[in-house]
Amino acid sequence: MASAIIFPRTRRQFFDASPARRVTVAGIPLMSISGALSVAFFAYMIYLLWNDPIAAGPLINSDHVTKEFWIMLGVIVGGAVWYVGTLFYRRRQGIDLDLAFRQIPIE
Numbered sequence: 213m214a215s216a217i218i219f220p221r222t223r224r225q226f227f228d229a230s231p232a233r234r235v236t237v238a239g240i241p242l243m244s245i246s247g248a249l250s251v252a253f254f255a256y257m258i259y260l261l262w263n264d265p266i267a268a269g270p271l272i273n274s275d276h277v278t279k280e281f282w283i284m285l286g287v288i289v290g291g292a293v294w295y296v297g298t299l300f301y302r303r304r305q306g307i308d309l310d311l312a313f314r315q316i317p318i319e
Contacts, residue, residue, distance in 0.1 A: 216247030
């Protein structure tokens with residue numbers, strides 16, 4: 213969603229070659245507008261869920277940090293470590309993973 217906001221500017225050649233370039237609102241690509249609205253909606257939903265004790269419960273109570281917080285933190289840190297480790301491992305093999313993310317679509 214966030215990448216949809218900046219995609220028309222950062223990957224101009226791909227955006228100009230797509231049918232989406234013809235759809236604009238006040239000169240702003242509809243893709244960027246829908247990306248911004250989606251980010252705002254999901255940020256609001258995260259805010260609501262974070263503060264709803266019935267939906268998931270608070271991750272941090274006034275007296276202690278819950279185990280769900282540590283699980284969530286572990287998943288985020290573990291994913292980042294895995295990605296960076298794979299990036300360095302593949303780089304030592306001579307494979308540039310950044311090239312895979314420059315191609316649209318990734319297949």
